[in-house]
Amino acid sequence: MNGKVIQKQLKSQKYIIKLGFEKPMKNIQSAIQLSNLYFSWGNSANDFNFKLNNFVLPINTSGIILGSSGSGKSTLLGIISGITKPNVGVVKVLGEDLFKMTGSQRDRFRADNIGIIFQQFNLIPYLSTLENVLLPLRLSLKRRISCGSSKEQYIYEAKKLLDALGVSSKKFGNQLASTLSVGQQQRVAAARAFIGSPPLIIADEPTSSLDEISETDFLKQLFKQTSTNKTTLLLVSHNKKIIPKFNKSFEITDIIQSTLSQKT
Amino acid sequence: MLVFNLAYKSIMNRKLTSLLTIISISLSVILILSVEKIRKSTRTSFINTISGTDLVIGPRASGIQLLLYSVFHMGDATANITIKTVEDIKKRSEIDWVVPISLGDSHKGFRVIGTTNNYFERIRYRRNMTLKFDKGNSFSNLFEAVIGNDVANSLGYNVGDKIILAHGTGDVIFGKDHSDTPFIISGILEKTGTPSDRAVIVSLEAIEAIHIGWNSGTYDKKIKTVKDYKAINLKPTNVTALFVGLKSRMTTFSFQRWINRYSQEPITAILPGVVFGELWSLIINIEKALFIVTSMVVFTALLGMIVSILSSLNERRREMAILRSLGAKPIHIFTLFITESSCIAFLGVFSGATTMYALLFTFKSIIEKFTGLYIEITSPGNNEFIIMLIIILASIISGVIPALRAYSLSLSDGLIVKS
Numbered sequence: 033m034n035g036k037v038i039q040k041q042l043k044s045q046k047y048i049i050k051l052g053f054e055k056p057m058k059n060i061q062s063a064i065q066l067s068n069l070y071f072s073w074g075n076s077a078n079d080f081n082f083k084l085n086n087f088v089l090p091i092n093t094s095g096i097i098l099g100s101s102g103s104g105k106s107t108l109l110g111i112i113s114g115i116t117k118p119n120v121g122v123v124k125v126l127g128e129d130l131f132k133m134t135g136s137q138r139d140r141f142r143a144d145n146i147g148i149i150f151q152q153f154n155l156i157p158y159l160s161t162l163e164n165v166l167l168p169l170r171l172s173l174k175r176r177i178s179c180g181s182s183k184e185q186y187i188y189e190a191k192k193l194l195d196a197l198g199v200s201s202k203k204f205g206n207q208l209a210s211t212l213s214v215g216q217q218q219r220v221a222a223a224r225a226f227i228g229s230p231p232l233i234i235a236d237e238p239t240s241s242l243d244e245i246s247e248t249d250f251l252k253q254l255f256k257q258t259s260t261n262k263t264t265l266l267l268v269s270h271n272k273k274i275i276p277k278f279n280k281s282f283e284i285t286d287i288i289q290s291t292l293s294q295k296t
Numbered sequence: 297m298l299v300f301n302l303a304y305k306s307i308m309n310r311k312l313t314s315l316l317t318i319i320s321i322s323l324s325v326i327l328i329l330s331v332e333k334i335r336k337s338t339r340t341s342f343i344n345t346i347s348g349t350d351l352v353i354g355p356r357a358s359g360i361q362l363l364l365y366s367v368f369h370m371g372d373a374t375a376n377i378t379i380k381t382v383e384d385i386k387k388r389s390e391i392d393w394v395v396p397i398s399l400g401d402s403h404k405g406f407r408v409i410g411t412t413n414n415y416f417e418r419i420r421y422r423r424n425m426t427l428k429f430d431k432g433n434s435f436s437n438l439f440e441a442v443i444g445n446d447v448a449n450s451l452g453y454n455v456g457d458k459i460i461l462a463h464g465t466g467d468v469i470f471g472k473d474h475s476d477t478p479f480i481i482s483g484i485l486e487k488t489g490t491p492s493d494r495a496v497i498v499s500l501e502a503i504e505a506i507h508i509g510w511n512s513g514t515y516d517k518k519i520k521t522v523k524d525y526k527a528i529n530l531k532p533t534n535v536t537a538l539f540v541g542l543k544s545r546m547t548t549f550s551f552q553r554w555i556n557r558y559s560q561e562p563i564t565a566i567l568p569g570v571v572f573g574e575l576w577s578l579i580i581n582i583e584k585a586l587f588i589v590t591s592m593v594v595f596t597a598l599l600g601m602i603v604s605i606l607s608s609l610n611e612r613r614r615e616m617a618i619l620r621s622l623g624a625k626p627i628h629i630f631t632l633f634i635t636e637s638s639c640i641a642f643l644g645v646f647s648g649a650t651t652m653y654a655l656l657f658t659f660k661s662i663i664e665k666f667t668g669l670y671i672e673i674t675s676p677g678n679n680e681f682i683i684m685l686i687i688i689l690a691s692i693i694s695g696v697i698p699a700l701r702a703y704s705l706s707l708s709d710g711l712i713v714k715s
Contacts, residue, residue: 115620136625143623150621153614156302158309170298171623224622 060127063232063264064089064112069121069288071107080104082290084121089280091126091231094258094265096275099284105268108288109236112266113146114138126231143172147225147263149235154221155209162205165190165224175228193223197253215246219253226257233258235267239274251277299628302619303635310608314640317601321644324597325687326652328590329680333656335583336679337671341422343572344670345490346539348420350548353377353385353555354537356562359571366397366537367568369407369491373399376534381561385538388554390547393418396535398503401461401474406447408461408496410503410532416442419539421490422670431455432483438502438530440482444493448484457481461496461506474506489670501530540565594687597644598694605637605698609705616706630703637695638688645684645691649676 065088072081082104089095099105110116111123114130123130126145130138147168155164169176169186179189191201197219204212204220212220218238225233235254239247251274258265267278275281307314346367354362355375364370376398386394395418398410409415413434416427432455435442443453453459458478479498487493542548548567555565616629656673664670676684 113621139620139623139625141623142621148621150618154618156615156618158305159302163305168622
């Protein structure tokens, strides 16, 4: 290690102290803790709305929520990630009460701590594969620091993740994201969620656009990453076959009472 | 930095649409800057029709009228100045030079100016430029004429050709033309972009000579035509107007006062620059109209930009949801769109201005040759900068519309894009 790198690392250390990331962590038992939620898309009773009494996902576990489409799963994930605000209720993620924060603090919290994988269309089409994976680092100093202290290290980290998830960084790294196949795009999205090791990964039906073989493969690699990074995983799916892979499973209808589930 | 990078890549990703928007903005910028440039040049060119002349003196009339017929050869004089008055004026100590002109005849629609030889030296245009001969020389014999460039071009005349002048300036020929006294063309002037281009210039004596036998505007056959002009006194008895140069500009106003109070004959002296200003103020409404029309073109171009960004917005909702999920703040989304529209606008304005100057450089001489409009190429003045700045500001403001829409969409969409 030359002096420059050491200096840079010292600088990063300073940042850590300045930002208070090393403040003594509370003894967090649960990664996600929701209580007494009420949510409605609109004001009238006919608008989609749901109630949730209690939901807890312990730290370092993998959880799956099962439910059909339209049952409010995506809305629930929006609330957990701090983008959609519930009308009433407490949302605690990694010990922090999300909706006691300002919007800006919430955005930073999400950038620092949560990796999100969508059902499909995860990538910014006009950026390259590598640039897509590197995006979270540009928005979060914490995740940047956990990758290293130089651009080369960030790129090395991104390539390592891409290769580990089965997308050859050599071959596809500089290709536009829009030119990748759906399966590849999901893997790139996973790499992007994992970069900088956020403690929580949320995935919204990440395999629904994949065939069965790809799905198995994708999940295998997903779990490999969660175990190496000691990440909490919350996945939403309608595929009951994959339940055994998870530590905990929930039925959406058990968690929330939505207008839709009441009707059906 | 992230936002700039994203904006740049997103613009590059939609090359065709971005390019078309940039082109439409830059075309509108070219148009508005050209109009501004031409407006300025026309004005300068107009005011520079004569230069170096301190006063124009004519029979008592409004300044604009005097200027119109003496300088622009438009309309006719109501009266003349007697030669005695001219002599009186010449005697004044303030006077540096005097060029008399005598109007009233024409040749195929072009005005005839009777004057002295120093006309070609004293009557200047633009910034003190003298009239130059394209071919031939000034008149040295009685029946020789110098013609302007437009006259030569449109009638196909050359040095040595014979022309016949007509009495009066209208289309109706009164009684008879001056066919008994043809003129030989001694010289053709270079193109100047001033009324001299459309003039036939002869000596004052020649004007006298061709009017021998004319009385009160009609030709009297009873009066004998004179064959030997040299035997007759051709000294003019009156002239239409005088161009005057003073020894010192300081004396302009006092001399003007002296002229206006001259008791022997009602005469007026005008400062050409002042009257040009009055005349131009009549045209200023057209100028304004032109400016409004071009502003509308700019408005349309900006509207095109808003439309193109707004229409791309729906397909980009996904992109906004992704950015939000990565921790981008709504303000990031807003800035992304503002940056994109500002970049497009800036590129449009910049390329428009550059193209305009390139075009000016290329076509300057051609424009001057065909229209006589002299365009001075200067670095963009305050006006131009203000116009460009306004366009950039307007486009940033219009970029706010799609950006606000994107902002509110990203807030309401959250992670889920409702289509």
